[in-house]
Amino acid sequence: MxxxxxxxxxxxxxxxxxxxxxxxxxxxxxxxxxxxxxxxxxxxxxxxxxxxxxxxxxxxxxxxxxxxxxxxxxxxxxxxxVSATSNSNVAIGAAMAIVLLGLSFLTGSSGQISLGNGAFMGVGAFTVGIWADHHATTPLVVVLVLATVAGALVGLVLGLPATRLRGPYLAGMTLAFAVAFGAILNVFSSWTGGDSGLQLPSAVVAPHWLASYFGPGASTLTTSSAWLADISIVVTGVALFLMANLFASRTGRAMRLVRDNDVAAELVGVSLPRARVVAFTVSAAYAALGGALWTLVNNAVSPSTYGFVLSITILSLVVIGGIGTIPGAIIGGIIYAFSAGAISWLTAHLGLNPQGNVASQLDGIIFGGLLVLTIVFAPMGIAGLVRHGWRRWRRG
Amino acid sequence: MDSFLTSRNVSDLLGGVTSGVIYALVALSLVLIWRSTRMLNFAQGAMAVFATYIGFAILAPSTNYWVSMAVAILAGLVLGGVTERVLVRPLYGKPEINPIVAMVGLLLVLESIAAAIWSTSSRALATPFSIVDWQLNHKPVALSPFALYEIITSLVVMAIVAGLFQYTKLGLQLRAAALAPEVSRLLGVRVGRMLTVGWMLSTAVGAVTAVLVASNFFTGLTPSGMDGVFAFGFIAAAIGGLDSPVGAMVSGLALGVVFQFVGDYVNSNAIILVALAMLIVSLMVRPNGIFTRSAQRRV
Incomplete structure (x- = not known):
């Protein structure tokens, strides 16, 4: 066998x-x-x-x-x-999937929720921006690892009270962090560039050895959007692989017990404070990795990107996709990759003025509405609906 | 005496009290809902702003301030009641993150709809009192007629809520429904109705807060204008204890004063860092808040 x-x-x-x-x-x-x-x-x-x-x-x-x-x-x-625009959307969506994996892990493993993962993305994004400003020649992998570590450190500091906190308190604290992130960036404006943010000194290009392997005519590597989309996808794949193992590991199982019954978990010897801080730190690190990729794709980083609305959007995506599951995070990333296109199509289809108030708020109304509807009628999101349907179909 | 009233520290104190009463009101609004339904209303600020827009943007700009204020409070009552009945009620007994997510969704929807209807640009509200500081020997005292009105209004709102809870039959029923829902139901209290009343009350308090914020703070009325105020109000409520109305109000007032001094002596960007640090430390030392008697969580 x-x-x-x-x-x-x-x-x-x-x-x-x-x-x-x-x-x-x-x-x-x-x-x-x-x-x-x-x-x-x-x-x-x-x-x-x-x-x-x-x-x-x-x-x-x-x-x-x-x-x-x-x-x-x-x-x-x-x-x-696909076209360059689509490739840039794919890159953005793939990076978002990493962020969603982190938040999904936090909720799926410890039952907690964070409203500040947009700000943790910002931590990673600004780490790349600051680093590239000073050391433009560092290999890409090192830059990404640096950003991830920075996110983990900030997450660890903010996560310390999580050892003793229950849901709403932690959510409120992360919300305060998300709302405050712009002001925090301003405190360190000599590094972060204050309100205007940072511009990368030069666009990220494919390493020479890889480009030469594909031959001089390899159009996919010379156009930066496709190359960056591929980088994003590969990094997402690695993050996905690590997360799948973490979910299934001893630590992951211990954490799910914490989520389902923390008293029982303590009785069998799981350290609650440790489980909660680890979950929070991992989610912050994943968010920072996603933010780092965004900086590479956009070639710049601006504080306005990483405001409170981004944190809510992240929450919406992970809930609509299916919170606490890996497929849910991937679905959320795919939705995000296509959402901009879908919303502009809808704007045109409804005959709205693209520069008008309604058109500019359409994404908020749709995401917020879907978020409310999902949590009331299908709390496990699309992934939960699919799983439910699959089971019923198999039973016949 | 004159120079004392215009001195730096007294100015900071007065300015701190003026913003502190706002944080205290937001904290009170959060505590009202937390005590009855064990939920943290993340849409509190957005609901309050929405009620304020109804009072001040739908009516003609020339409408009397007090009429607009009354309409805003009425809108707050209705919005709070409808939200509890339609959105919150299906979520009782669900995992504790579900109501958090639902409220964040409501926050996003309300702020987006407000921005779609009334645009994101700031709207100045007519104020019944001057917002120019009083002068003493050609030096400003850090208090304007409007700030005084703001402080008095806040204190009156707090007194009304406290009196309602302490001295009326409705208040007794509200407290009973929050503390022991099953027993009160057996004794004839309509617990469901009490929860609705709690949400209505909280949102009305929020509407008053948002009107005061939009008229006095430099930002005017914007769809997301309460986000920052809400964050400070939550920090106040969490430090004071979400279970303690008195604690929430005292810590709101105290935070306002502390922030004013930090902003004056350090710089205004440091305020939020100090606030976060205070929140983290206080949550680590006393997770249930300073003013709450520590209770063991039952299994």
Whole structure:
């Protein structure tokens, strides 16, 4: 049995890798390559899905790695075919998915909620801005890690009271942080540039070795939007893989017990303060990583981006997608990637003046309304609805 | 004596009290809802602003200030009652993050609708009293007729709420419904109705607050104008204890004074850092607030 499972897994993995390679080598021109790559990747997904129940039991980590690779693979293939605007939206959405993963973990594992993750994104975004200002030649990976660590540190400080707090108090505290973030940036205006923010000295370009591997004609790497979208997607894949493992780990299980019954958790030896602070810190670190990617994509960072409204938007996305779950976070990221386009389409369709009051507030009204409706009628969001429907369908 | 009244410290104290009463009102409004329904109303500021827009933007600009104020309070009562009946009621007994999320959603919807109808640009409200500070020997005292009116109005609102709770049958029923809903239901208190009344009362207090804020603070009336005030009001309520109306009001007043001194002696950007630090320290030392007797959470 184990051998059969292993070989199926091997086939799935191999097909996915083949897909990546084919697309990578031929993508510069032909549409056929993309179609081929997509097909093979879908096959890979299929092979993986077929062997899932058994593989999940025997090799959970490999399964998660495989799923992450396939998701990344499909998304990267997508970026080769769409326009620059769409690519920038994809990059923004992928980074947002990382933020949502962090918030989903906080809620799914400890039952707490943060209204300040927009400000934690700002911490990461400004870390990249400040660092790039001083050391433009640092490798991308190092910059991203730095931003993540900065977010984790700020999260740790703000999370300390979380050891003794219950839901509403923590939510209120993070709200105060989100509202205060602009003023805090102003306190350190010599670093953060005050109200005007920071501009990166030069656009992020693909590393030379990677660009040369794809050959001089590789249009996907020379146009920065596609390249940045791919970077965002790959980073999202890594974040997704780590988060899936964290959810399933001993720490993750202990945290879910804290969420469901904190007294029972304490009785079996889980340290409540530690579990809560860890959850909060991880969510802040993920938010900072997402914010760091935003700075790279936008080539600049402005304090007005990271206001209170962003924190509410993050909450809306994660609740609509399905709070406390990994698929919910991914769905939320996809919604965000397409929301700007959808709202401008709606504005045009309703015949609204694009510069008018109503059009500029449409996203707030829609997101807020969906947020209220979701929490009242379908508290587990789209992911919960899909899971529910799937179970009913299987029972027949 | 004259120079004492215009001295730096007295000016800070007066300015601090003027903004402190506002934080105290917001804190009181939050405590009213927390005590009865165990929810933190994150839409408090947005609901208050919305009621203020109804009072001051729908009516003609020439409308008498007091009529507008009355309409705003009435709108607050209605908005609070409707919100409790329609949005909050289905959420009783759900996990504690559900009402938080719902209230944040309401906040976003109300602020966006207000901005869609009345635009995000600031609107100056007509004030019944001058906002220019009184002069003493050609030096300003940090108190204007409007600030005095603001302080007195706040104290009157607090006194009305306190009197209502302490001396009326309705107040007794409100307290009973909050403390022991099951027992009070058996004794004939309409608990559901009491919760609605609590929300109406809280939102009406919020409407008065927002009217005062929009007329005196430099920002005027804007859809998101209460966000910052709400944050300070929440900090006051959390430090004083969400269970203690007196604690919330005292700490609101005290915070106003502290912030004024910090703003004057350090700088205005430092205020929010000091506020956050105070909140974090106080929550770590006394998670239930300074004025609340510590109670064990029951399993």
């Amino acid at each position: 184990a051998r059969v499972v292993g070989s199926r897994l091997g086939v799935g993995l191999a097909l996915s890798v083949v897909a990546v390679v084919i697309v990578a080598l031929l993508s510069s021109s032909t549409r056929l390559a993309v179609a081929l790559g997509l097909g093979v990747a879908v096959l890979g997904v299929g092979a993986t899905l077929v062997s899932l129940p058994a593989v999940r039991r025997d090799h959970p980590v490999v399964t998660r790695a495989l799923i992450s690779v396939v998701v990344v693979d499909l998304a990267v293939v997508l970026t080769f075919r």
